[in-house]
Amino acid sequence: MALPGGLESLIKAFSGHGVDEQSIISLLGRSRAEHRRTFRKECKEFFIEDNERRFERWDDHSIKLIKQEFMRFKNAVVLWTMHPWERDARSIWGALREGPESYGVIVEVACTRSSEELLGARKAYHSLFNHSIEEDIATQVEGRERKLLVALVSAYRFEGPKVNEDTAKSEAEILAEAMNAEQKPIENAELIRILSTRSKPHLKTVYKYYKDLYGKNINEDLDHDLILQAAVQCLCTPHKYFSRVLDAALRDNAHTSTKKALARVIVTRADTDIQEINEEYQNQYGVSLAQKIVETASGNYKEFLLTLISREN
Structure with a gap:
């Protein structure tokens, strides 16, 4: 599975009112480590780049919002x-x-x-x-x-x-x-x-x-x-x-x-x-x-x- 092609769908699955569980399962559940890395780098709505330590971390506010959804x-x-x-x-x-x-x-x-x-x-x-x-x-x-x-x-x-x-x-x-x-x-x-x-x-x-x-x-x-x-x-x-x-x-x-x-x-x-x-x-x-x-x-x-x-x- 090539996650980058489904990146927009995955971002949408996490956004709005509620979450699209089936899309998350099909797109994210079958993804490989490099695909999830791409997701973190490209999804600026949810992740923050730590340039000093060289990794992408969840934005705390986004975690709270997604839990609510x-x-x-x-x-x-x-x-x-x-x-x-x-x-x-x-x-x-x-x-x-x-x-x-x-x-x-x-x-x-x-x-x-x-x-x-x-x-x-x-x-x-x-x-x-x-x-x-x-x-x-x-x-x-x-x-x-x-x-x-x-x-x-x-x-x-x-x-x-x-x-x-x-x-x-x-x-x-x-x-x-x-x-x-x-x-x-x-x-x-x-x-x-x-x-x-x-x-x-x-x-x-x-x-x-x-x-x-x-x-x-x-x-x-x-x-x-x-x-x-x-x-x-x-x-x-x-x-x-x-x-x-x-x-x-x-x-x-x-x-x-x-x-x-x-x-x-x-x-x-x-x-x-x-x-x-x-x-x-x-x-x-x-x-x-x-x-x-x-x-x-x-x-x-x-x-x-x-x-x-x-x-x-």
């Missing part, structure tokens, strides 16, 4: 077999430890689950960590997001279709006042009350009145506050929200923490609305979710994700 299949399988309550509880626990850049995961769980599902996640959190979600957010979140996050995870929303139109219109005006006040919207007690207590059908009506009254979607007034924007999207347009998160996760230059969303979203939505998310993804980006995964993911990880999005519930 090997782990993606295992992690996806573990998530899939977990009870949904435990899965959500562990997602929130992990987001708190990763810091502000991951607080959107807390919003996602709090705002896209049913009232019973969110209550179940809170029960699981008690069991796993001997604290409440509310307690940990209150003690670990130091920024202005704290009050909103505590309120969202504490919610037990009415899930019926009934909406009071007059109240919805009045609350649209309250939101507009919050947007134009000197105080940051995320610190506004009335805005937090509305987002954390009202039913999703009611909130959709509030946002409709907001657009009717002020000529633009509330999202346009929240583009400077990603946590509030995520909350609004998760509550009222979850399929658009999940499509956006998946698109970010599937980009070639996605950060490692951003890539994690690919398995999280597909696994958590596979039993509920993955087909609707797929349709929205196609509408927004002009390509099916399955095709995008084929283009960017590799190996068993890719096959497992494709299986989840193609299954019938």
Whole structure:
């Protein structure tokens, strides 16, 4: 076997989302010492040349990244077999430890689950960590997001279709006042009350009145506050929200923490609305979710994700 001819394929097998195990086996497993030496010399993405000692060594950062890619299949399988309550509880626990850049995961769980599902996640959190979600957010979140996050995870929303139109219109005006006040919207007690207590059908009506009254979607007034924007999207347009998160996760230059969303979203939505998310993804980006995964993911990880999005519930 002449590895140099398959060098590009081998580099690709190690790159992206997951790893292509079969290519690694067929290309690298049968290689000779001189072929692996060529691989190390040519693969500047992974190896550093030590000119003084005359050998090529792995870049430490690359080792870490590749280990993470090997782990993606295992992690996806573990998530899939977990009870949904435990899965959500562990997602929130992990987001708190990763810091502000991951607080959107807390919003996602709090705002896209049913009232019973969110209550179940809170029960699981008690069991796993001997604290409440509310307690940990209150003690670990130091920024202005704290009050909103505590309120969202504490919610037990009415899930019926009934909406009071007059109240919805009045609350649209309250939101507009919050947007134009000197105080940051995320610190506004009335805005937090509305987002954390009202039913999703009611909130959709509030946002409709907001657009009717002020000529633009509330999202346009929240583009400077990603946590509030995520909350609004998760509550009222979850399929658009999940499509956006998946698109970010599937980009070639996605950060490692951003890539994690690919398995999280597909696994958590596979039993509920993955087909609707797929349709929205196609509408927004002009390509099916399955095709995008084929283009960017590799190996068993890719096959497992494709299986989840193609299954019938």
